[in-house]
Amino acid sequence: MKKTIIKGTGRYVPPRIVKNDDLSQWMDTSDEWIRQRTGIEQRHWIPENGGIGSSDLGLEAARIALKRAEWSPEDIDLIIFGTLSPDIYFPGSGCILQHKLGLKTTPALDIRQQCTGFIYGLTTADAFIQSGHANRILLVGAEVHSTALDISTRGRHVSVIFGDGAGAACLEGVETEESVGVLASVLHAQGELSNALMMELPSHKMSPFLSKEMLKESRHYPVMDGRLVFKIAVKRLSHVTKEVLQKANLSLDDVDLFIPHQANLRINEAFANLMNVSPEKVFNNIQRYGNTTAASIPIALDEALEKNRIGKGSTVVFLALGAGLTWGAVIYRFAE
Numbered sequence: 001m002k003k004t005i006i007k008g009t010g011r012y013v014p015p016r017i018v019k020n021d022d023l024s025q026w027m028d029t030s031d032e033w034i035r036q037r038t039g040i041e042q043r044h045w046i047p048e049n050g051g052i053g054s055s056d057l058g059l060e061a062a063r064i065a066l067k068r069a070e071w072s073p074e075d076i077d078l079i080i081f082g083t084l085s086p087d088i089y090f091p092g093s094g095c096i097l098q099h100k101l102g103l104k105t106t107p108a109l110d111i112r113q114q115c116t117g118f119i120y121g122l123t124t125a126d127a128f129i130q131s132g133h134a135n136r137i138l139l140v141g142a143e144v145h146s147t148a149l150d151i152s153t154r155g156r157h158v159s160v161i162f163g164d165g166a167g168a169a170c171l172e173g174v175e176t177e178e179s180v181g182v183l184a185s186v187l188h189a190q191g192e193l194s195n196a197l198m199m200e201l202p203s204h205k206m207s208p209f210l211s212k213e214m215l216k217e218s219r220h221y222p223v224m225d226g227r228l229v230f231k232i233a234v235k236r237l238s239h240v241t242k243e244v245l246q247k248a249n250l251s252l253d254d255v256d257l258f259i260p261h262q263a264n265l266r267i268n269e270a271f272a273n274l275m276n277v278s279p280e281k282v283f284n285n286i287q288r289y290g291n292t293t294a295a296s297i298p299i300a301l302d303e304a305l306e307k308n309r310i311g312k313g314s315t316v317v318f319l320a321l322g323a324g325l326t327w328g329a330v331i332y333r334f335a336e
């Protein structure tokens with residue numbers, strides 16, 4: 001039977017580091033508030049004058065992942081690009097990345113599942129591999145948040161959490177009878193709560209779809225009911241983890257490491273507590289990157305491998321909840 005195997009991973013963040021104290025030049029905030037409420041100490045942002053898109057960050061992460069997988073770009077059958085912050089409104093960043101990789105006709109697909117982008121992307125890649133539509137897939141999660149945040153005091157409860165960055169994984173269908181690769185996945189969405197976390201503009205239901213008045217009202221910045229999303233995240237992440245373990249016929253003890261989306265350190269601590277899982281079994285790096293949305297899980301995966309927190313034979317659960325609302329989990333086992 002074909003199994004979806006991770007052959008290489010990579011990550012890239014822009015070199016500019018923005019510390020919590022740096023944010024005080026634009027808004028009324030403090031290092032203490034941000035650390036206490038979120039665990040974040042710093043994030044990476046692209047240069048203030050812009051000029052770098054999600055596809056550029058994705059390209060750097062993809063190059064590393066390709067090298068480690070020992071693939072050339074021509075080996076890729078499909079690109080899946082998870083982002084809520086595409087380079088341009090359309091076409092998707094997957095197509096732009098395809099060109100930057102020097103490819104001519106390789107299919108490229110963007111997914112707009114926000115913080116759950118890597119979970120939806122990995123599940124989609126697995127389905128493409130299982131159905132025989134593709135066998136070598138480049139999955140990228142990349143975000144440039146910093147250019148579209150309200151960095152005034154009005155937007156501080158949202159803007160302090162987000163960082164820019166990219167992560168990538170090369171996924172390959174491999175024939176094996178071993179219980180390895182993607183073992184199970186569960187996806188969910190609840191559009192009823194789409195207003196809880198959204199960026200409204202530009203909107204095609206408006207005419208004109210963008211106006212000076214709308215910009216003056218700051219409707220082009222993300223808005224979030226943070227407390228509601230926080231409470232829902234803790235509950236749903238625990239539930240979906242139990243669901244995916246049951247689907248794979250595994251127990252909590254079978255898991256070596258949980259790699260959750262990095263939205264808020266307190267969410268991940270509450271998750272560990274509720275699940276009665278030791279905090280050492282939950283990977284966190286939000287302290288250094290902030291919330292990089294679709295990039296956060298592939299960045300964390302790449303770091304966890306580099307730090308030898310996981311390796312041959314490890315069983316990992318990836319889990320996330322984000323705008324949509326969307327949430328889900330994937331269980332993955334590395335070969336011995």
Ligand code: ACO
Nearest residue numbers: 029030033114115156157160226227229230263264322323
């Ligand atoms: N600095 C200082 N004070 C602040 C800041 C700040 N950056 N932000 C808010 N405050 C103040 C508020 O004004 C408020 O003050 P008041 O009590 O005097 O009115 C107080 O702090 C509490 O504000 P809240 O907005 O209620 O802050 P909360 O405790 O909810 O923390 C946070 C905000 C960190 C964003 C939290 O709600 C959270 O992490 N929510 C979940 C986020 C999440 O998981 N999102 C999903 C993924 S993202 C995606 O999908 C794109």
